[in-house]
Amino acid sequence: MQKGIVFVDSKAYSRDFPDATSEVLPGVSWGLIEAFPTPAYWAYQVWANEQEAAPLNFKLGTTLAEEVGACLLGGHGIPANVGLAAFGHLKNLGAFDAHVPSEEQLQEWLSIPLKIGCRSVRYRFAKQKARYLHSALAAVALGGFPLHSGLALRNWLLKLPGIGYKTASWIARNWLDADDIAILDIHILRAGALAGFFSSGLTVERHYLRLEAEFLALSKAINVRPSKLDALIWYQMMSAPSVVHGLLNQVGLKAV
Known part of the structure; x- marks a missing residue:
């Protein structure tokens, strides 16, 4: 012992x-x-x-749309501080409000250099992430997503472009405090x-x-x-x- x-x-x-x-x-x-x-x-x-x-508090956003945005903008070669900076930048611009911005608008916003400390950093994959983020936010705005389990929400998220198992699991774990994924x-x-x-x-x-x-x-x-x-x-x-x-x-x- x-x-x-x-x-x-x-x-x-x-x-x-x-x-x-x-x-x-x-x-x-x-x-x-x-x-x-x-x-x-x-x-x-x-x-x-x-x-x-x-x-421990896992949530990065105050709505599911924000949580999707925070997780989708991070990971896959994006440093954590850059992903969070991009999320904060888009949130301040109203990207996660009721009206879903166009793919072009999101790309334009993501192309603006981010201020991280004393550095100016460009967000990588702005065009690709703008496309994925627009599709995801549009789907969330329509509703119909399951919230009874992490697994169910993950399976719903996996149907969206650009969201794989890791990102879908990240969103579902954060939003639902889930332990089944x-x-x-x-x-x-x-x-x-x-x-x-x-x-x-x-x-x-x-x-x-x-x-x-x-x-x-x-x-x-x-x-x-x-x-x-x-x-x-x-x-x-x-x-x-x-x-x-x-x-x-x-x-x-x-x-x-």
């Missing part, structure tokens, strides 16, 4: 975790709670976060490769649903919400690229 302890506002909280050598999934050990990035480490991190007064990207894939909870040879592009099933199985096994596990893994893996690449090299894994 391992004991995890966290201090919040001078108060100590403790919890027992399984022995490091016991299996969390067939062939996968729990590992040490202090050993990044074992399953036990992630279980401890989620539990420790839950002791904080401010819970997962947002999988390179950071989650690397974490699974290092901890051993993903089968080898799988890629997000070709095996999204199989990887998602394995991720949800891990979440259930360590008894944490998939949405929180997903968010914490992404943030920590993204924040420590040199550490992650060093670990991948140590175990002979490619920087997938």
Whole structure:
């Protein structure tokens, strides 16, 4: 048995975790709670976060149209700060109000350089994203989207141009605080490769649903919400690229 302890506002909280050598999934050990990035480490991190007064908040927008815009403008080679800047820029211009802007108007707005700190940055793929965003906003404006589960909303979003599993999952998880889907990207894939909870040879592009099933199985096994596990893994893996690449090299894994 391992004991995890966290201090919040001078108060100590403790919890027992399984022995490091016991299996969390067939062939996968729990590992040490202090050993990044074992399953036990992630279980401890989620539990420790839950002791904080401010819970995780996933929503980026105040309406579904805004959430679609925020997620569609990010990802796929777009740095997080650039995607959020583009979202804020379009929001200020009224792109997510009741009247859906034309594709041409959205492209014109996205072609305006963005101010990020002291830098001026141009948004990549302005023409392509304007087309996808117009279609998505028009569909949301018509209504009829399901909100009873993350999976149902994701399946609806997948029918829209330019929205794949990752973006659709991101929107659905954020908007519905859903736990029946997962947002999988390179950071989650690397974490699974290092901890051993993903089968080898799988890629997000070709095996999204199989990887998602394995991720949800891990979440259930360590008894944490998939949405929180997903968010914490992404943030920590993204924040420590040199550490992650060093670990991948140590175990002979490619920087997938």
